[in-house]
Amino acid sequence: MADVTHTHGKRVSHLTEPTHPLDQLAPSEIERGRVILEREGKLSETSRFPSVMPVEPPKDVVRAFTPGNDLHRRIEYIVLDTATGISVEYIVNLSEDAIERERRVDSDVRPYGQPTYLFEEFEQADQIVRSCPAWQAAMRRRGLEDHLDTAFIGPLAPGFFARDDEQGRRVIRSVTFLKEFETDSHWAHPVEGLLVTLDLTKGEVIRVEDDSDTPTHMGSGNYGPDVAGPDRESIKPIEITQPEGPSFTVEGSKVEWEGFSFRVGFNAREGLVLSQLTVKDGDEERPIMYRGSVPEMVVPYGDTSINRYWISYFDAGEYYLGKNANSLALGCDCLGVIHYFDGSSHDDHGRPVTIPQAVCMHEEDYSILWKHTELGHQPDVRRQRRLVISYFATVGNYDYGFYWYLYLDGTIEVEAKATGIVYNGSGIPGEIEPHRSEIAPGLFSPVHQHLFCARLDLEIDGADNYVDEVDLAQVPMGEANPYGNAFTWTKTRIETEQGRTADNLKGRTWHIGSNSRRNHIGKPTEYQLVSEGLPTLLADPDSFVAARAAFASKHTWVTKYHEEELWPAGRYPNQHAGGGGLPEYIADAESVDGGDIVLWHTFGPTHIPRPEDWPIMPVDAYHFWLKPYGFFDRNPALNIPDWSTRGAGGCCESNSPSDADVAASPCCSSGADAPAEVESMEAQHTGANPSAAAAPPQETPLPRFGVRS
Structure with a gap:
């Protein structure tokens, strides 16, 4: 992915020969693997390819890689014979120019399961x-x-x-x-x-x-200009400019931005993948996440009618999200100074398909990073900024955006956006139905859920981690709480593989920590997972969909790392009887109190459609956070520049032509120039002499996180 083109307002990384083991598949590699299958007599006129996916090398191989080494490139082809319905998995080793493994898919044996559709x-x-x-x-x-x-x-x-x-x-x-x-x-x-x-x-x-x-409902569902009417003239343009260019750098698939470093990947099933995410702390690169993606989602419907009782789409496992990714456009999907990455996919015949500009990356202003005002002094304030890495996939009537945000304070946010067109059925105008809401006269949309599952292969300061479940807790009045005001928190170590449910009334979070590193107060370095805690799967636990979408019955799962455990609902959720994926992964209840572990997090909405969702739905967004918790010794964003000193538009400049107005503003006054009434108020509050010189602040070295080397 080293070939980059530059045009006005954007840069694009095109798919070329890989230079790193985690680079996405290049078109030439997909072709070479297919040639090997054909050469070995594995293909016929009725052979089709539901799936072409990279097989990543073991972690130790990736970590030991240096430029010039073997890239260990392998590809898994799932080949369906459309004449017989039999599918076979082939792993092709490109380095050895050979088929490494061949295995029949047991689609005709319980618990069944079919490859994705062509x-x-x-x-x-x-x-x-x-x-x-x-x-x-x-x-x-x-x-x-x-x-x-x-x-x-x-x-x-x-x-x-x-x-x-x-x-x-x-x-x-x-x-x-x-x-x-x-x-x-x-x-x-x-x-x-x-x-x-x-x-x-x-x-x-x-x-x-x-x-x-x-x-049949015959009212219009169109939403083009001929229906919407003339565009508003009242809304004015917003221009996003970065005259000195963006703050990130891109070399191949590797991105560096304000202390963060990571690789951008893409495949036909998961879409966007971020790998080897680290943060620079001084001269040290500290690992946070080996690999992160959103590899599955389920959309179960709550309506019992013939048209909808069976609907529980697994948009990744049944249709492949990456394969249905959009080509993103400057000024429409992304705004500002943009870097795009092309996406790698395939067609039904196993030929490579390049999705131009599948992944968008840019910076966004994000309000206040930190701020404080000492009475009588100019406020200290810094602007938050985030790096956005995103893609969109269209599956039938719905469009899904998947966003990874990196923040200047070391925070990571994962967000899914849902838009498009709600799924509808016809009905009798004005009737009240228990499972559907009327969104237009005679048009009813069923209650449903969009439950996304992120796979987070974390490595907080290395691959020897633990997870603590942290709850807020009341303290009964008594010897430990004599005044009744006390409350505290509890920590419960997750010792074996299991799924856990959020509890917003307890403020539940999960802390992922290092067993080998301590911060400057002697505590393990940690990140905490902060959940929205919205409803999990609402279908009856004995239902067929509950068996197939068990991952959606819990918010957070903790499993021991195994390289083949990638899919929350299993490899073949399509027509699967259930029990695949996370239920299988935790069945042996391995220890997760130390060692290499993986977190899985389910998030997303339960949607009772409304008239405003028709004829096209405004975006709904759902997310979770990974926040540093004792990972740094203090606020790592103290050294972000004060942009108020950088010319026009600063926080202490006025649009008024009067310099006197600016001088009179408490926001822009230093302690020496503060208005008399402000100094007087400060003296009354502190008992200090307003004319006395303030003691110079104690100077301490600032942390270097966020400084680009």
Whole structure:
């Protein structure tokens, strides 16, 4: 990724030959691996590629790497024979020009599980449904025969319900929407109570369910200029400029910014990956996170109707988030001085696909970093700034943004944004329904959740860590609390692999600490995970979706590190009977009190749709924080520049032409020049002589975190 182009307002890192073991796959590498499979006779005319993914080398190999060493590049190809429905995993070792491993996917053996869908299978489903006599009859029964050729067929992952005619087969379900014209939003016209289940391998319909006479909603769902009307003239432009350029540097996949260092990766399933994230403290690079990503999410619906009871999309495991990533545009998705990274993916035939400008990186002002005003003195204030690394993926009707924020004080934030178009069904205007809210007359959207799961392979000052669960606690009145005002906190060590639930009434956080390093007060260096603590999975614990999405039943999981344990819901959540992923990983209850451990965190909304979410939903954002807690010896952002001294626009400059106005402002007064009434108030408060010289401050060295070398 060393090839960089520069155009006005942006820079782009293009995919080239890798220079580091954690670089994303280059197009030439995907081609070379495919050639090896073909050479070894593993491909046929009916071979397709649901997945092409990098296989990262072991950690010790990556840590020992120096330029010029073998890159240890391996690729996992999942090859589906569309004629038989059999899938095979191949790991190809590019360094050895050979197939390293071959393993059949047991999609026909309980607990089953299918690879992600091909793009061509969505087209195949459209053709199968449209030619089905039972579907055509259901449309005619509703008086929709004029829409047989123009209806939108929406094929979607079917979930798992232990039905004999579905188990072990490559199944998809299709719902139907109408389109009044070519550019019409079909999401506004759902055909209620019509569901088609089909077998993609045999190319046949398994069943058609038709149980509703509800009229199809025909109100508009369009949101273009012809509907919205003229643009507002009252809103004025905002220009983001950095005349000296950005504060980050990029070399290949490696980024450095204000003490932080990390690598930007990307793959077809997870999308954005950050690796080897460290922070510079003096001359020392201190590790924080070996690898971080959001590798899974589930969208379970709470509606019991035929059209929606089965919906529980795993947008990463069933559809692949990275494969559906957007090409981002300057001034639209990202604003300011931007650096883009292209993204690596693949098509159904195992050929490389480059997603131009898939990842956006830029700096943002973020209000106040710290501030204090001593009475009679000019305020001390510094502006917060953050580095933003993000990408967007569109999966069907929803669009998801994934954002990693790095802050000047060492904080890390992970955020997911949801927008796009809510999923709808038709209904009777004015009716009250227990599982759906009416967002337009006769258009109902079901209650649902978006539960994201981040995988955080942390290494706080090294790979020997522990996790403490920290709760606020009341203290009963008595000898330990004679006045009744006392409260405290408790720490509980998480000793074995398990999942834990947030408790906002206890202010629960999780502290990840080092067993080998202490700060200057003798305590272990730590980061704390701060959760929003929103609802976890609301489906009944005995439901099929609860078995498949067990990761979403807890906020935070702690597991022992194993290099193959990457997926919260398992490798193949599509049509899986359940129990994969985190339930498997914690089944042996390994010790996590020390050593190399991984945190997994579930976050996201429970959405009761509102009329304002239609016809297109304003962004909802959900997040969690990783905050230093005794990692530094004190505030690491004391040496951030005071921009008020850097010319126009500083906090102590006035838009007024009168210098007298500026001189009279308490904000801009030094102690010597403070107005008399302010000095008098300070004297009354402190008992000090206002004319006495203040004692010079005690000088101590500032920490060097944030200083670019």
